[in-house]
Amino acid sequence: MQITAAAAATVFVAWLFLGYTPPERRTYAGREKVVFWHMWTSNWADVINRIVDRYNKSQDRYEVVPLIVTGGSLKTLIATAGGDPPDCMAQWEMVIPAWAERGAITPLDSLMEPEEWVDLKARLYPAVRKIGTYRDHFYGLSTGMNIWAMYYRPSHFIEADLDPNHFPKTLDELDKIAEELYCYDDQGRIRRIGFMANQLRHWIAIFGGSLYDYQSDRLTIMNPRNVAALTWMASYGEKYGFEQVLEFQAGLPSTFAANWPFITGAYSIVLDGQWRVEQLRQYAPDLDYETAPVPTPKGGKPLAGWSNGNFMIIPKEAKNKEGAMEFMRFWSGVDKPERAAEFYTWGGWLPIVPEIAEAPIYQEYLRKYPKFRTFVEMMASPNIQVTPPTPVQAFLNQRLFWAEDAACRGEWTPAGALEEMDKDLKRELTNMRLPAKPAG
Amino acid sequence: MFNRRDLTGWLFASPIVIGLLVFTVYPFFASLYLSFCDYDIFTSPNWIGWTNYTTLFTQDPLFWKSLKNVLFYTAFAVPLSIAFGVILALLLDANIRGLSVYRTLFFLPSIVPIVASSVLWMWLLNPRIGLVNTLLRLVGVEGPAWLNDPGWSKPSLIIMAVWGVGHFMIIYLAGLKDIPVTLYEAAMVDGASAWQRMRHVTLPMLTPVIFFNLVMGLIGAFQYFTQAFIMTAGGPLDSTLFYALNLFYQAFRYLKMGYASAMAWVLFVIVVAITAAVFKSQGRWVHYGR
Numbered sequence: 001m002q003i004t005a006a007a008a009a010t011v012f013v014a015w016l017f018l019g020y021t022p023p024e025r026r027t028y029a030g031r032e033k034v035v036f037w038h039m040w041t042s043n044w045a046d047v048i049n050r051i052v053d054r055y056n057k058s059q060d061r062y063e064v065v066p067l068i069v070t071g072g073s074l075k076t077l078i079a080t081a082g083g084d085p086p087d088c089m090a091q092w093e094m095v096i097p098a099w100a101e102r103g104a105i106t107p108l109d110s111l112m113e114p115e116e117w118v119d120l121k122a123r124l125y126p127a128v129r130k131i132g133t134y135r136d137h138f139y140g141l142s143t144g145m146n147i148w149a150m151y152y153r154p155s156h157f158i159e160a161d162l163d164p165n166h167f168p169k170t171l172d173e174l175d176k177i178a179e180e181l182y183c184y185d186d187q188g189r190i191r192r193i194g195f196m197a198n199q200l201r202h203w204i205a206i207f208g209g210s211l212y213d214y215q216s217d218r219l220t221i222m223n224p225r226n227v228a229a230l231t232w233m234a235s236y237g238e239k240y241g242f243e244q245v246l247e248f249q250a251g252l253p254s255t256f257a258a259n260w261p262f263i264t265g266a267y268s269i270v271l272d273g274q275w276r277v278e279q280l281r282q283y284a285p286d287l288d289y290e291t292a293p294v295p296t297p298k299g300g301k302p303l304a305g306w307s308n309g310n311f312m313i314i315p316k317e318a319k320n321k322e323g324a325m326e327f328m329r330f331w332s333g334v335d336k337p338e339r340a341a342e343f344y345t346w347g348g349w350l351p352i353v354p355e356i357a358e359a360p361i362y363q364e365y366l367r368k369y370p371k372f373r374t375f376v377e378m379m380a381s382p383n384i385q386v387t388p389p390t391p392v393q394a395f396l397n398q399r400l401f402w403a404e405d406a407a408c409r410g411e412w413t414p415a416g417a418l419e420e421m422d423k424d425l426k427r428e429l430t431n432m433r434l435p436a437k438p439a440g
Numbered sequence: 441m442f443n444r445r446d447l448t449g450w451l452f453a454s455p456i457v458i459g460l461l462v463f464t465v466y467p468f469f470a471s472l473y474l475s476f477c478d479y480d481i482f483t484s485p486n487w488i489g490w491t492n493y494t495t496l497f498t499q500d501p502l503f504w505k506s507l508k509n510v511l512f513y514t515a516f517a518v519p520l521s522i523a524f525g526v527i528l529a530l531l532l533d534a535n536i537r538g539l540s541v542y543r544t545l546f547f548l549p550s551i552v553p554i555v556a557s558s559v560l561w562m563w564l565l566n567p568r569i570g571l572v573n574t575l576l577r578l579v580g581v582e583g584p585a586w587l588n589d590p591g592w593s594k595p596s597l598i599i600m601a602v603w604g605v606g607h608f609m610i611i612y613l614a615g616l617k618d619i620p621v622t623l624y625e626a627a628m629v630d631g632a633s634a635w636q637r638m639r640h641v642t643l644p645m646l647t648p649v650i651f652f653n654l655v656m657g658l659i660g661a662f663q664y665f666t667q668a669f670i671m672t673a674g675g676p677l678d679s680t681l682f683y684a685l686n687l688f689y690q691a692f693r694y695l696k697m698g699y700a701s702a703m704a705w706v707l708f709v710i711v712v713a714i715t716a717a718v719f720k721s722q723g724r725w726v727h728y729g730r
Contacts, residue, residue, distance in 0.1 A: 427499055
């Protein structure tokens with residue numbers, strides 16, 4: 001009796017851990033299943049569910065089953081390693097080079113007819129194409145790109161006797177007005193930041209520098225324009241006191257949504273992403289603000305900056321790649337931009353091909369939210385850069401942040417910090433012992 | 441071989457036995473094997489001999505930086521935690537009113553989840569609106585930027601560690617209760633002052649407990665991770681990039697599982713060596729009252 005009970009208990013526990021799969025809710029039982037993992041919660045999840053519903057109703061072969069999987073790429077990584085990944089998933093762009101290099105994701109061009117791929121390649125905005133491509137193959141299709149531009153408060157301009165209708169076109173001009181927009185309290189502590197230079201990767205592009213040469217497939221950390229960008233950034237730390245700015249920023253609420261300090265007037269000018277337009281519409285509909293392209297330095301490039309985004313990828317071991325690809329076409333609108341344009345307005349997303357931007361429903365959206373137009377115009381710019389397609393992208397990001405911090409704190413010279421970063425990256429690339437794998 | 445009784449016992453114990461084998465013993469040996477491999481999760485491990493170890497020691501400045509960081513933390517956090525733990529225990533061993541309230545208060549920090557206490561300390565140490573700098577300003581001192589200052593970030597975390605000595609304190613209190621009253625009586629008969637009783641009776645009798653806390657404290661300090669992961673993510677300027685945090689980044693951010701396994705084994709050897717040294721030294725300073 002005892003043995004039977006113990007054996008039954010053991011088998012039950014083992015089954016619970018190893019064999020049990022909870023029943024799955026399916027709306028369209030007879031269709032092929034396409035498992036879709038994404039990272040959006042709350043209001044964003046509603047938008048995703050609406051798109052999935054729309055897709056499931058639009059055809060009768062596949063059923064996309066969405067699942068929210070938060071916690072970054074780690075869970076997906078483990079599922080992929082365990083051989084049971086989803087059919088498609090939305091990920092941040094940085095997984096593309098690392099996972100593609102290791103053969104963990106499917107080249108999407110292998111799932112398209114050659115003509116479709118040639119046509120799509122020609123239409124995609126440069127940043128979308130660059131991020132999705134790794135070693136001549138296309139691995140990720142963006143559903144939402146991010147572009148950064150200037151947000152400013154005209155009322156602060158008026159307070160400082162500046163023309164609110166004229167936003168600087170050059171960096172010299174920006175430096176001058178930033179100074180006038182700074183406010184201090186009686187004890188000389190910062191009360192409002194006019195403008196603070198941060199996020200080096202944008203300024204590298206704006207200064208006409210680059211972290212990567214696509215021709216030679218090499219990192220170009222020591223590009224003189226990169227040094228110029230960091231030197232200019234460090235001058236802000238020196239001028240306004242890095243510690244002082246840090247102390248002021250530490251006292252501000254988080255930068256999320258309704259708490260964004262720009263809303264409370266802690267900043268007069270900031271460099272931030274297009275999603276703020278939607279957030280400001282929701283949380284501060286009466287806020288007086290404007291958007292503008294980033295001013296250009298001497299020798300720099302107009303409509304420049306850095307871009308990233310969410311990309312749909314298909315794991316190598318996915319069971320229903322065709323179904324996943326169909327869903328991705330539907331969502332991204334690469335097959336029929338007019339249809340998908342509506343989804344982009346639901347999420348306040350930037351288009352990935354010009355036809356989406358030109359679709360009547362998207363144009364209507366831009367008329368309603370004219371401040372969004374700055375970002376849409378930047379999408380088409382050839383001067384928008386992306387993180388270099390190197391398999392050590394995560395390490396590069398980490399060291400880039402370090403170099404910026406080191407130079408802006410004045411602990412390293414800008415050239416010294418970049419040189420150190422260059423050495424770190426070269427070492428990391430040398431130490432990587434990736435087996436050369438054919439893509440596809 | 442097995443009789444019925446044995447079998448029943450093993451079957452009942454099997455969940456933990458299987459769990460131990462699958463989740464502890466197997467990963468332990470697997471990590472040793474992987475430390476000699478190039479392994480990125482996606483592809484099969486590729487045997488590369490000692491390369492991970494030689495790279496660690498000769499070509500990775502961040503490895504040395506993270507090792508120095510954790511040694512600095514250990515060198516200060518462990519002795520200070522022991523000192524404050526003992527002092528608190530001695531104070532709370534006295535016969536005063538509301539003793540249990542004080543004990544609860546001092547023990548409370550150690551039952552607060554690490555994530556919660558980390559967020560709490562991020563606020564306390566906020567350079568502009570944090571309680572610590574506000575209090576310092578009241579006495580005319582402009583406090584540092586704490587977690588945002590590369591020079592103060594590690595001391596900030598050490599201060600936080602000392603704040604959480606409650607669990608050490610409880611063990612010391614139990615140790616104090618174990619000291620036979622007869623020893624104090626004898627010392628008093630011999631005319632020992634309070635200080636002499638503490639120095640020559642209490643502390644020596646407490647050394648087995650101090651020894652235990654020292655060993656556990658050392659092991660814990662070398663594995664320091666959560667607070668740094670939440671509060672500073674290794675920054676500013678890698679000043680809080682502790683060994684375990686670096687290991688985590690290597691494994692899950694840079695997908696270098698083999699390299700991270702090698703780091704884990706180096707840490708294991710360091711911790712075993714230091715623990716062995718501490719064990720060896722105990723003959724000289726730990727008194728078991730025999």
